[in-house]
Amino acid sequence: MDDLSAFWTAALRRLWGLDARLTRLDGEYDLNFLVHATNGQDYVLKVMRASCDADLVDLQIKALAHIASEAPGLPFPKVFPDLTGAMLPEIADSEGQRRLVWLLECLPGRCYAKAAPKSEELILKLGRVLGATDRALEGFEHEGLHRTGFKWDLMQAGWIADKLNAISDPARRALLTEICEGFAAIADVLADLPKQAIHNDANDYNILVEGELSERRRISGLIDLGDMCAAPRICDLAIAGAYVVLDHPKPERALAALVKGYHAANRLRADEVDLIWPLLKMRLAVSVVNSTLMAAENPDDPYVTISQAPAWRFLENTSVNGGLMSARLRAACGLPVVDGAERIHTYLQEHRGHFADMFGQDLGDVPMGSLSVENCVWPQDPFHMPLAEAARVGEEYGQDLWLGYYNEPRLIYAEPGFRKGPWKASDRRTVHLAVDVFAPAGTVLHAPMSGRVEVVENRDQHLDYGGVIILHHETPEGDPFYTLYGHLDPECCDRLKPGDPVAQGAAFARLGDAGQNGGWAPHVHFQLALTTDGMEADWPGVGDPDELELWHAVCPNPAALLNLPDDKVFYHPTDKADILHKRRAHFGGNLSLTYDDPVMLVRGWKHHLFDEWGRPYLDAYNNVPHVGHAHPRIQAVAADQLKRMNSNTRYLHPAQVEFADKILSKMPDQLQVCFFVNSGTEANELALRLARAHTGAKGIVTPDHGYHGNTNAAVAISAYKFNKPGGIGKADWVELVEVADDYRGSFRRDDADRAQKFADLVDPAIAALRDRGQGVAGFIAETFPSVGGQIIPPKGYLPAVYEKIRAAGGVCIADEVQTGLGRLGEYYFGFEHQGAVPDIVVMGKPIGNGHPLGVLVTTREIADSFNNGIEFFSTFGGSTLSCRIGKEVLDIVDDEGLQDNARRMGERLMAGLRQIEADFGCVGDVRGMGLFLGVELINPDGSEGTEICSYVKNRMRDHRILIGSEGPKDNILKIRPPLTIEAEDVDMILWALRDVLSEVGDFTPAPVCDHDHHHAGCGCC
Ligand SMILES: Cc1ncc(COP(=O)(O)O)c(C=O)c1O
Secondary structure, three states: OHHHHHHHHHHHHHHOOOOEEEEEEOOOOOOOEEEOOOOOOEEEEEEEEOOOOOOHHHHHHHHHHHHHHHHOOOOOOEEEOOOOOOOOOEEEOOOOOEEEEEEEEOOOOOOOOOOOOOOOHHHHHHHHHHHHHHHHHHOOHHHHHHOOEEEEEEHHHHHHHHHHOOOOOOOHHHHHHHHHHHHHHHHHHHHHHOEEEEEOOOOOOOOEOOOOOOOEHHHEOOOOOOOOEEEEEEHHHHHHHHHHHHOOOHHHHHHHHHHHHHHHOOOOHHHHHHHHHHHHHHHHHHHHHHHHHHHHHOOHHHHHHOOHHHHHHHHHHOOOOOOHHHHHHHOOOOOOOOHHHHHHHHHHHHOOOOOOOOOOOOHHHHHHHEOOOOOOOOOOOOOOOOOOOOOOOOOHHHHOOOOEEOOOOOOOOOOOOHEEEOOOOOOOEEEOOEEEEEOOOOEEEEEOOOEEEEEEEEEEOOOEEEEEEEEEOOOOOOOOEEEEEEEEEOHHHHOOOOEEEOOOOEEEEEEEEOOOOOOOOEEEEEEEOOOOOOOOOOOOOOOOHHHHHHHHOOOOOOOOHOOOOHHHOOOOOOOOHHHHHHHHHHHOOHHHHHHHHOOEEEEEEEOOEEEOOOEEEEEOOOOOOOOOOHHHHHHHHHHHHHHHOOOOOOOOOOOHHHHHHHHOOOOOOOOEEEEEEEEHHHHHHHHHHHHHHHHOOOOOOEEEEOOOOOOOHHHHHOOHHHOOOOOOOOOOOOEEEEOOOOOOOOOOOOOHHHHHHHOOHHHHHHHHHHHHHOOOEEEEEOOOOOOOOOOOOOOOOHHHHHHHHHHHOEEEEEEOOOOOOOOOOOOOOOOHHHOOOOEEEEOOOHEEEOOOOOEEEEHHHHHHHOOOOOOOOOOOOHHHHHHHHHHHHHHHHHHHHHHHHHHHHHHHHHHHHHHHHOOOOOEEEEEEEEEEEEEEEOOOOOOEHHHHHHHHHHHHHOEEEEEEEEOOOOOOOEEEOOOOOOHHHHHHHHHHHHHHHHHHHOOOOOOOOOOOOOOOOOOOO
């Protein structure tokens, strides 16, 4: 212990009667110690700088007492009196200087700056705490609150205007000048607001957050009241906002969550909400100016400049429109989105039925047509809308009048401009904020009410509006609102100009054809908006489904202006909660759902899926859609065959032999006979029958933790199922051998003989079956164990096992359901990697690309043994449709070079994963081949990181990436996408995984040790 700590340890004992160990904490001027007392409690001892103003500490102590009595649940530290009852004793330090000291409760949690993720839920909670704090402080008075010349009082922030010369970069100076002007413009409004005591410094180091991994995060502390002053409460919120937005991936949403939380605890008025954005920017401006000035005083302290970086990054890169920001924050509080919004709504309500008919006729009986994610398949590729498809959108609803919905999520807005991030699976704007009226090109439009032209232009870009008009209207009280008409004949640009009056009922435009209207089937996009703030340049006709609170308020349902009831045109996607509820009612509890918050998926394309709101997900998990979701060739073949006939194998059909030919062309020569069934399970069941028919024995040897299907016999050879708690247990005709896992198993990668040593474990299993009189019918294994943890057995393992099994009279069955058909990149089947030739190969899942199909291939000898006079028949196995689809899948793998794509993308993924493994302690191992990959997550002690894995899987879903988890302890991330995945998607997986793993926490793991084979210094034995 240093002298300083020793001195204060003694002082603590003397003053508070506490025995403790002291650890020095950071502090700019004061001495702060973390106190671990022998009574088991932690405290913070604050030794104020000599000459510290006692009033300012007294202010804090009284404020804490006030909050504790007004709102005892708020996370503020208690202050402990000394043995004499004094809250703030003063003593001489080791140099004889008088120092004020006080002792506070140490609150749990880590500082917000280091807490991740900074979810909107957490930020909302922070807002609540801050709002409740300001409420509690409302009646608090103290002389120390009135601080003149206090640079952190936002009311007095104008001081920076005179210091801008310190900023050498002219662009930055101009930016700050603009912010100062914005601040000056609100100064009067600010000055009129009531002042109260506020915390005034809810920065990211003064907020504490508790909760690890999947635990719900909560705000566990709001500390350091040293900057308290009297100011309008909105300053407190703006200051917290200034830190919440920094480096947040969605700063506008983060701020809205904060304000919403604050408002829930402490109701705000709209005029206050409008001040938040300019005040927030001003606080950041004060911060950068202050640190620039400090840097000039302390040129050798690089930290001063580094700490400015996030604020500059935010100020320089944000392109938020202030008006739209206010609208967003007002909407988050449920306040009128613009002044007068309620009057506009009342006006529209009252005049519904009295507006001029836009199409010269009543639209009440005109049918609706849905272009929703669920109801329509335009465009086939949701990432690209070809002009040919755009011009045909909705043709199924006919040529005459029909209406398109408001609030309808659609995938027709396919181009990158609708994406809100760099990836295909980034957030995307999908929800239609207007009503469409489809009608023949040339149809004349009448103005529903009088107004004047605000905008008239021709947006002639691909899939833009073509001719577009925005009209400005007013309520009788003078509240402005706007209507937009898109996809017009651009002739309107020659006739009209901004400012022109348009009378109610006037024919003012007509619908354009596809050549004039951006390329779409003729219709008008009719939208209502209460503001044009932030929308001038790029009027959003569709919104992000996760921001509808804002967009519904800014662009309300325009039905009234069409003299229609709101309900008629308002679209409701299928309600996920309702489906979940019904599913629970209709199905068994062990029909499990992935994710804490399950996803409902209604469309797919290649390796992406879409939920009912059109949110895209990168499918990095599903191997069934081997050649991609909704492959057009599979669609075509299925539709074609269903138009003709679909029968069974009792009749001849060329499709059966064509499919068999194709499969056998991929197989070693010995494997000559095919059986077609409906699933992997059925194929494995059949494999057992064949093996038994051929050998006359019953016993099966199989690796532990395997999975081969869901029927009685398939479960009996699936330790992954029968050995689970509640499982049926091991049958006496089954013997398990250890999985050849050279990361965690008995023989590790540093053992050159590990393949043989794992294979030797089969000997006692064979002996045990013989001892029990079962004999050896065969050995079955997933070639690369998947549910066992994406394991690649060491080369040579299978040939060595097969040799032993055959010597014992058994047959060797390779379950290639997971590994076959090119997924491994370098190999078409997993057994090729091993240099082994099985006697029976089982295929399933990917071979039908979603159509139920299983295939077994074996030798002529084994097939002959099975041919004992009893018919083999599977009604749907080998149906004409199945054979056509199966053959098409295999052809597509070849025609599109998907095996090679699996190799290339697998290498890219693996290279990135290896880098991640090097950078993150919680990644114990990465392994795999092609697009069959596993990432083993571990705890600091090297044990299986089950909780970490569950957290990562759920967080990857938050990033819109679907991956799975496997392994006996469910700690291995399973990455197994359709073979169509592209480089940018691989990069997204790697980026997101890095982001999520950085939330897990930093540690250097102990080496994995199995105790029997430990290495010197492993640290665990
Ligand atoms: C290796 C393996 N074999 C067999 C099966 C069973 O296939 P199915 O679900 O088509 O019956 C599975 C399914 O996950 C599997 O992974």
